[in-house]
Amino acid sequence: MFAKPKLLAIGAVLGLAGLMPSQAQAHRxxxxxxxxxxxxxxxxxxxxxAISNELFVFEHHAMGLDHLAITGPDGExxxxxxxxxxxxxxxxxxxxxxxxxYRIASANSGMMGFYELNGERKRWRGSAxxxxxxxxGAQNLKLTRSNSRTETxxxxxxxxxxxxxxxxxxxxxxxVTHPNDLVATEPAQMRxxxxxxxxxxxxxxxxxxxxxxxxxxxxxxxxxxxxxxVTLEAPEAGMYFLEASARxxxxxxxxxxxxxxxxxxxxxxxL
Amino acid sequence: MRISVVFAASGLIATPAMANDMVVNxxxxxxxxxxxxxxxxxxxxxxxxxxxxxxLDVWYDGDMRKDEGKKWLPDLRTWxxxxxxxxxxxxxxxxxxxxxxxxxDLKFAEGSRPLGKLPTGSYKLQVEAAREVGGRExxxxxxxxxxxxTKVASASGSKELGTVRLTxxx
Numbered sequence: 278m279f280a281k282p283k284l285l286a287i288g289a290v291l292g293l294a295g296l297m298p299s300q301a302q303a304h305r306x307x308x309x310x311x312x313x314x315x316x317x318x319x320x321x322x323x324x325x326x327a328i329s330n331e332l333f334v335f336e337h338h339a340m341g342l343d344h345l346a347i348t349g350p351d352g353e354x355x356x357x358x359x360x361x362x363x364x365x366x367x368x369x370x371x372x373x374x375x376x377x378x379y380r381i382a383s384a385n386s387g388m389m390g391f392y393e394l395n396g397e398r399k400r401w402r403g404s405a406x407x408x409x410x411x412x413x414g415a416q417n418l419k420l421t422r423s424n425s426r427t428e429t430x431x432x433x434x435x436x437x438x439x440x441x442x443x444x445x446x447x448x449x450x451x452x453v454t455h456p457n458d459l460v461a462t463e464p465a466q467m468r469x470x471x472x473x474x475x476x477x478x479x480x481x482x483x484x485x486x487x488x489x490x491x492x493x494x495x496x497x498x499x500x501x502x503x504x505x506x507v508t509l510e511a512p513e514a515g516m517y518f519l520e521a522s523a524r525x526x527x528x529x530x531x532x533x534x535x536x537x538x539x540x541x542x543x544x545x546x547x548l
Numbered sequence: 549m550r551i552s553v554v555f556a557a558s559g560l561i562a563t564p565a566m567a568n569d570m571v572v573n574x575x576x577x578x579x580x581x582x583x584x585x586x587x588x589x590x591x592x593x594x595x596x597x598x599x600x601x602x603x604l605d606v607w608y609d610g611d612m613r614k615d616e617g618k619k620w621l622p623d624l625r626t627w628x629x630x631x632x633x634x635x636x637x638x639x640x641x642x643x644x645x646x647x648x649x650x651x652x653d654l655k656f657a658e659g660s661r662p663l664g665k666l667p668t669g670s671y672k673l674q675v676e677a678a679r680e681v682g683g684r685e686x687x688x689x690x691x692x693x694x695x696x697x698t699k700v701a702s703a704s705g706s707k708e709l710g711t712v713r714l715t716x717x718x
Binding site: 316458 | 626
């Protein structure tokens, strides 16, 4: 388990990373809110953001906060107060001044590619608009479009659905059961979408926090149905982590491959 | 949780329809703890589908600076989920200050706030208590409405609530 970052690094140097995106999922990206169900006229939620193996222990990397996108109950963006980034975690506060549900997301998209130039293997990273930066003489160009999203949800007062509307880009979870109305032992239904369409037969990993204090990995392996629906059942109350990823092969320079990943932290309260 | 139903003197005399009422006897137990805070308590009635039909009483710390006492209302987890989160606190005639250990007798009359009118059916009196740096407990007492004669039912909590006794009478 501890050798993986190193393997990945070697893979990237050798130009293999594009061929083994599942390795990139070996670490879990998460944002853990201090509370998910809140009351009062206004409140503050403090969020830890990290990339780790253990849940929810910050032991590997801090998560970058450049792609935070927080949506308020009225659908408007909410500006976080960034506390900072340490070696193992980033911390930010989210001011809650309106009643309803907030979606706290970190969403990133971009392009990466490999090509040969004068017999040398090159790696390239950028946005979709920057593909023209790749030198004209590049050969054997292989491009991959990537899209990742990490989320959590908090509610001040009564929950609402405005912030939960999908963007239609990448892999997304559209809650059927409200994500701040989750109770242990009660089935909760979620729909997964890929670029705005139901993501059928998608593999989902669903795991309770506290991995450090048990021997079992405790991962529930779930699969969405033809409508992209999956049912989550938390055997006990706690913070849970969920992730999924999907990928497709490209065809040369004209048709990039793609990969999309999604992860979320969901709190299930005791009945 | 122990539930017992006692059939007391059945009403032999026809009574006016509006005279039904209920009495809740509630016990807040003394806690042997270093740091004690009076519990938040919610008392409400659910119909057979689990829908809240009346909020009878909510005890919370309404006097704190900047209304900070509201912050802990979601600790009354079931009440918060069923109706609390949709209410604008305080609620006149429903909310009140927290109470220390002791026995409390609360009377509710049909047709008056906060009980109001209940259609004929099966109901549950729900009493939930949550204590800061302490535990949380929910006690349910089922009952029928309107009562046919005086009926007494009770249930007991184990830690945060003592005996909850409900008397319904025409």
